[in-house]
Amino acid sequence: MHRFANPARFLKIARPLTGWLFWPGLALLLIGAACGLFVTPADYLQGETVRILYIHVPAAWLGMGGWTGIAIAALMQLVWRHPLAAVAGRAIAAPGALFTAICLMTGSIWGRPTWGTWWEWDGRMTSMLVLLFLYLGYIALANASARQGQTVGQGGVSNVTAIFGLVGAVNIPIINRSVVWWNSLHQGPSITLRGSSIDGSLLWPLGLTLLGFSLWFGAIVLIRMRAILAQNKVEARMQRLARG
Amino acid sequence: MKAKHQRLILALAALAAIIGAGLLAVSALKDEAAYFYAPNDVKTKGVEPGKAIRLGGMVVKGSLKRAANGVTIRFDVTDGKATVPATFSGIAPDLFKEGSGVVAEGAFDGKGTFVATNLLAKHDERYMPRELEGMSYNETTHEMKAER
Numbered sequence A: 001m002h003r004f005a006n007p008a009r010f011l012k013i014a015r016p017l018t019g020w021l022f023w024p025g026l027a028l029l030l031i032g033a034a035c036g037l038f039v040t041p042a043d044y045l046q047g048e049t050v051r052i053l054y055i056h057v058p059a060a061w062l063g064m065g066g067w068t069g070i071a072i073a074a075l076m077q078l079v080w081r082h083p084l085a086a087v088a089g090r091a092i093a094a095p096g097a098l099f100t101a102i103c104l105m106t107g108s109i110w111g112r113p114t115w116g117t118w119w120e121w122d123g124r125m126t127s128m129l130v131l132l133f134l135y136l137g138y139i140a141l142a143n144a145s146a147r148q149g150q151t152v153g154q155g156g157v158s159n160v161t162a163i164f165g166l167v168g169a170v171n172i173p174i175i176n177r178s179v180v181w182w183n184s185l186h187q188g189p190s191i192t193l194r195g196s197s198i199d200g201s202l203l204w205p206l207g208l209t210l211l212g213f214s215l216w217f218g219a220i221v222l223i224r225m226r227a228i229l230a231q232n233k234v235e236a237r238m239q240r241l242a243r244g
Numbered sequence B: 001m002k003a004k005h006q007r008l009i010l011a012l013a014a015l016a017a018i019i020g021a022g023l024l025a026v027s028a029l030k031d032e033a034a035y036f037y038a039p040n041d042v043k044t045k046g047v048e049p050g051k052a053i054r055l056g057g058m059v060v061k062g063s064l065k066r067a068a069n070g071v072t073i074r075f076d077v078t079d080g081k082a083t084v085p086a087t088f089s090g091i092a093p094d095l096f097k098e099g100s101g102v103v104a105e106g107a108f109d110g111k112g113t114f115v116a117t118n119l120l121a122k123h124d125e126r127y128m129p130r131e132l133e134g135m136s137y138n139e140t141t142h143e144m145k146a147e148r
Helices: A007-038 A048-080 A085-114 A123-147 A159-168 A171-181 A200-243 B003-029 B039-045
Strands: B053-059 B072-078 B083-089 B101-108 B114-122
Touching: A007 A048, A007 A200, A048 A085, A048 A123, A048 A159, A048 A171, A048 A200, A048 B003, A085 A123, A085 A159, A085 A200, A123 A159, A123 A171, A159 B003, A171 B003, B039 B053, B039 B083, B053 B083, B053 B114, B072 B101, B083 B101
Parallel strands: B083 B114
Antiparallel strands: B053 B072, B053 B101, B072 B083, B101 B114
16 A cells, blocks of 8 residues: 555556546446436336435445545554545545435435435434534544644644544444334335345346446545645645745 | 554554444434334333324234225234224325335324324335236345245
8 A cells, every 4th residue: 555655656547547437437327327217117116216216325325435435544544644545535525425415315305205204313314414414524624624734744634533534434334224223214225145125127227326426436536636636735835935 | 563553553442442332322222213113112111192202113904994084094003013003184195005114103092092193104125116016025035926
């Protein structure tokens, strides 16, 4: 991992990789969404409403996956002092928050016609909303520490921010298990190690959108990492100039 | 011991402590964070009449009856262990039907009937095309079999 401690070496790989993730990701998620809208059959119970699944599930996956990434980056920052870890954590936060918000919104839109409510305080929904607030807190902490310049050489995330990222990871298994531990309005997990209770004829576009959104998420993170690195470089140069 | 290893041990110890604290909190919340009472919870723990709760379970097949006034429905809610009669006046969600999940908000009257003020439909984790409807489903293996 420390091979990439040198930003120049990281950028040499990140630049071409961005395009390789961005365009295939976009193509896959568009194909998956189109197939989910027009090709798959309607659900026996929910009818056409079920099609929101193809956006809702990838959004939930990336919202939770994003925070897992933040926690790993935080660990690498705190333990190994990896110079890119903080940059990665900060880069993941905004798209992670965005996908969490998309998950909550699509869930709400889905809940109205199926359950008969926009919002209920059950375990799954509440813990997912907590995740969104965690993201907002992380972004605020990261921005504040970057502005105050406490983080020279750390890419703009203080150790306090990293600890917050690590602590917040407790919420991820809680979200995952919330429908198993507690009675909830949200149904239990459909896809488990034992198999899928989503019939194959409805399942396959989900694979496409999951992979597509994930690749796209990776591309967004790389773009943001490159932007943060460029910004750090500009700021360092400005400081040198100011000192004369 | 290198500083790096010290930090690693410290971080892992802190992480273990946080996860432990989280699990403790969650297990303490186990009953309080339940979104609804199942009929068996009502039977074993007892819920006093008039206390606003949510009651969740399956609508018993063949129990759904519409009263003469046309807006009041009566049905039984079960979790396999216990069954509770319920009534509701108003518009039920589209997915509310016999043999399907329901979460009812309301309170028990003095006679042990649950008077719901709002109904929410709870569906299970299965998704399938209409052609497969009516096939029996094994919850542990996710296998579907044609019903005979």
